Amino acid sequence: MxxxxxxxxxxxxxxxxxxxxxxxxxxxxxxxxxxxxAIKGSLDAALKDAGIHARDxxxxxxxxxxxxxxxxxDLKVNEIKAMAKAANYLFxxxxxxxxxxxxxxxxxKIDENGKAVDFAINEKCAAGxxxxxxxxxxALEVKLEEMxxxxxxxxxxxxxxxxxxIFAESEVVGLIHGKIPKVDISxxxxxxxxxxxxxxxxxxxxxxxxxxxxxxxLNPGFVDSLKNQLEIDKVYxxxxxxxxxxxxxxxxxxxxx
Amino acid sequence: MSEEDKPExxxxxxxxxxxPDIRWEDAKIVTAGIDVGSVSSQAVVMTxxxxxxxxxxxxxxxxxxxxxxxxxxxxxxxxxxESRIDYCIGTGYGRVNVPMADRTITEIACHARGAHFIxxxxxxxxxDVGGQDCKAIRCDExxxxxxxxxxxxxxxxxxxxxxxxxxxxxVPITDVGQRSFQxxxxxxxxxxxxxxxAKTEAxxxxxxxxxxxxxxxxxxxxxxxxxxxxxxxxxxxKEFAITGGLAKNRGVVDRLMKEIGLxxxxxxxxxxxxxxxxxxLFGYVLVQKGKGRKG
Amino acid sequence: MIANxxxxxxxxxxxxxxxxxRCDGCRGCVEAxxxxxxxxxxxxPNDPFREEPIVIVVSDKRKKxxxxxxxxxxxxxxxxxxCVEAxxxxxxxxxx
Ligand code: SF4
Ligand code: SF4
Numbered sequence: 001m002x003x004x005x006x007x008x009x010x011x012x013x014x015x016x017x018x019x020x021x022x023x024x025x026x027x028x029x030x031x032x033x034x035x036x037x038a039i040k041g042s043l044d045a046a047l048k049d050a051g052i053h054a055r056d057x058x059x060x061x062x063x064x065x066x067x068x069x070x071x072x073x074d075l076k077v078n079e080i081k082a083m084a085k086a087a088n089y090l091f092x093x094x095x096x097x098x099x100x101x102x103x104x105x106x107x108x109k110i111d112e113n114g115k116a117v118d119f120a121i122n123e124k125c126a127a128g129x130x131x132x133x134x135x136x137x138x139a140l141e142v143k144l145e146e147m148x149x150x151x152x153x154x155x156x157x158x159x160x161x162x163x164x165x166i167f168a169e170s171e172v173v174g175l176i177h178g179k180i181p182k183v184d185i186s187x188x189x190x191x192x193x194x195x196x197x198x199x200x201x202x203x204x205x206x207x208x209x210x211x212x213x214x215x216x217x218l219n220p221g222f223v224d225s226l227k228n229q230l231e232i233d234k235v236y237x238x239x240x241x242x243x244x245x246x247x248x249x250x251x252x253x254x255x256x257x
Numbered sequence: 258m259s260e261e262d263k264p265e266x267x268x269x270x271x272x273x274x275x276x277p278d279i280r281w282e283d284a285k286i287v288t289a290g291i292d293v294g295s296v297s298s299q300a301v302v303m304t305x306x307x308x309x310x311x312x313x314x315x316x317x318x319x320x321x322x323x324x325x326x327x328x329x330x331x332x333x334x335x336x337x338x339e340s341r342i343d344y345c346i347g348t349g350y351g352r353v354n355v356p357m358a359d360r361t362i363t364e365i366a367c368h369a370r371g372a373h374f375i376x377x378x379x380x381x382x383x384x385d386v387g388g389q390d391c392k393a394i395r396c397d398e399x400x401x402x403x404x405x406x407x408x409x410x411x412x413x414x415x416x417x418x419x420x421x422x423x424x425x426x427x428v429p430i431t432d433v434g435q436r437s438f439q440x441x442x443x444x445x446x447x448x449x450x451x452x453x454x455a456k457t458e459a460x461x462x463x464x465x466x467x468x469x470x471x472x473x474x475x476x477x478x479x480x481x482x483x484x485x486x487x488x489x490x491x492x493x494x495k496e497f498a499i500t501g502g503l504a505k506n507r508g509v510v511d512r513l514m515k516e517i518g519l520x521x522x523x524x525x526x527x528x529x530x531x532x533x534x535x536x537x538l539f540g541y542v543l544v545q546k547g548k549g550r551k552g
Numbered sequence: 553m554i555a556n557x558x559x560x561x562x563x564x565x566x567x568x569x570x571x572x573x574r575c576d577g578c579r580g581c582v583e584a585x586x587x588x589x590x591x592x593x594x595x596x597p598n599d600p601f602r603e604e605p606i607v608i609v610v611s612d613k614r615k616k617x618x619x620x621x622x623x624x625x626x627x628x629x630x631x632x633x634x635c636v637e638a639x640x641x642x643x644x645x646x647x648x
Contacts, residue, residue, distance in 0.1 A: 033460075033461040033464055033465070103454065118626070118627055118628050119627060120627050122563065123563060124449070124450065124451055124454070124561075124562040124563045124564075125411070125451050125561045125562040125563040126451050126452075126453035126454060126562070127561070128563075131453050131454070135453055161612075161615075162615075163410050163411075163559075163561075163615040163616050164410055164411050164412050164452075164561065165412075165451075165452075165453045166412035166417055166418070166421060166452045166453065167389065167412055167417070195619070196616075196619055199618075199619035199620075199622045199623075200619075200622070202622055202623055203622045203623065203625065203626055203627060204626065204627065205626075360600075362597070362600050363597045363598050365598045366597075366598045366599060366600060401553075401599070402553050402598060402599065403553055403554070404553065404554040404556070405553070405554070405555060405556060405598070406556035406558075406567060407556075408559050408560050409559070409615070410559035410560075410561060410614070410615040410616075411559060411560060411561035411562065413561070413562060414560075449562065450561070450562040451561070451562030454562065486560070487560060490556065490560075490565070490567070490647075491554070491556065539600050542601075543600065
């Protein structure tokens with residue numbers, strides 16, 4: 001059976017193709033302001049990657065902020081369920097999973113079957129999501145991809161007072177004027193953002209192994225701050241963390257089929 | 258664009274004023290209130306509980322200096338020496354950095370007191386929306402605080418949120434209110450509260466073909482909804498007064514008053530001095546109670 | 553007076569309300585709080601004429617109160633809040 005799992009997120013739309021339980025293709029597009037074409041774009045890219053045609057796909061399952069726009073979906077999977085299953089599929093020893101994307105952060109406590117037993121969500125405030133780092137990258141005049149690698153070059157910890165992305169921009173500008181090196185500012189930004197994600201995880205309890213999915217998993221600065229603040233040595237991150245929720249949606253459908 | 262070259266939003270002119278009917282030499286008790294806010298600073302000098310002189314200035318990067326400048330500007334041309342002041346109270350966000358203050362009192366208490374003086378004892382609810390915060394205060398007939406909240410964490414519902422929008426749409430902040438009424442139908446408010454996400458939403462609306470005025474209208478009404486929900490937490494009682502920079506933005510104020518169903522109180526005083534007036538008044542009472550420096 | 557300390561942001565309302573007419577500054581809540589969110593001060597910063605001690609929310613915790621109080625507020629099976637339980641006067645309430 002071939003399943004396409006589509007995660008229509010606030011920033012990117014991701015698709016994973018699952019054949020008999022193994023990943024055979026992935027595709028991603030910017031969501032932009034037209035979710036419908038983003039969904040099609042990411043699905044087409046994933047089909048191409050897998051070397052198959054649309055008619056080869058037996059079922060489609062969708063998740064993410066824009067899942068209502070996935071008209072062909074046979075199943076719509078709640079984000080918590082998707083992230084829990086994804087973590088369990090990737091790392092069966094996972095007991096906590098956190099998904100940190102562009103516009104939200106989530107954490108769930110999961111059992112050995114990949115069922116979420118408790119969860120917490122941060123949304124609708126950019127201060128606790130990837131958008132925070134993105135806004136700060138603009139204020140620092142640094143490319144978003146460079147933010148994380150810069151942060152890990154610093155061992156300073158400068159506290160940031162602003163708890164809002166908008167106010168934090170002025171604070172960053174102030175730090176630049178104060179001649180604080182950009183690597184240290186970048187570290188401060190990641191520490192601030194990670195502390196909000198860590199508090200969210202603490203609400204459901206820190207149970208190892210901890211898995212992280214979502215776009216922020218690609219940011220070494222964020223992962224570093226997260227590990228330090230959780231006081232753990234390892235956070236399990238798949239190769240393509242951004243595809244976590246799409247994969248989870250596909251796995252849920254496979255199990256329910 | 259760096260912070261300094263940003264156009265001036267919530268524009269107001271620096272000013273000072275002196276009461277021509279008062280001779281400070283005759284005063285028994287002279288007190289001062291200095292309110293150092295994030296955007297503007299005010300100094301009020303009172304003689305026996307009456308406003309003798311005041312100033313209203315931009316806050317510089319250095320709070321102690323801003324406080325001193327405000328006081329000097331207030332006393333300009335009065336030949337009253339600073340040493341004549343019996344008691345000085347600092348208030349506002351930068352209150353701990355007012356070098357000549359004998360004591361500090363929060364802006365909450367001072368605002369309520371000041372509004373009571375400026376608007377008269379009928380005022381029960383005071384809303385103050387500044388550049389970086391939003392305060393809602395309910396007070397009794399004596400100007401004592403009954404219930405309050407202050408939101409200075411989130412840019413939504415503050416002057417800064419509006420600045421970001423004015424910037425995004427390249428509309429001078431002073432034109433926002435008026436332009437927001439130049440729409441055929443009142444659009445749905447912007448649905449994201451977060452300013453970061455509201456910006457993204459607005460970009461999407463423009464791309465869908467919305468006009469700039471429509472987007473402004475949608476944001477003004479989102480802001481008024483947001484401020485309404487904040488004041489609602491402390492309960493709205495009439496009479497209702499608005500102070501701070503927002504008072505000058507009709508786009509938000511008119512929509513907000515419609516939602517509340519009340520007309521805002523009017524006064525001839527410059528409402529920006531409310532906090533400093535309250536501080537100077539507290540100083541007067543404290544000196545009378547024997548708690549002042551020379552009391 | 554009801555003093556609301558905290559904030560509202562895009563994600564919700566997070567206020568700790570202190571009824572200053574009830575609080576007598578006994579410090580029960582201060583000792584109960586595992587993360588030092590509350591403190592008792594000698595003078596009410598919002599009421600210059602009050603002379604008795606009063607509890608306030610520590611100022612640098614106000615803007616992150618949602619996160620500070622997080623551990624006391626698990627998403628499911630939430631136990632009574634230590635600060636609220638510890639207050640004999642019933643002076644503390646939380647908005648979330
Ligand atoms: S404006 Fe700031 S605090 Fe408010 S919701 Fe957005 S990021 Fe959060
Ligand atoms: S809920 Fe917990 S952390 Fe928050 S103030 Fe009360 S005792 Fe402290």
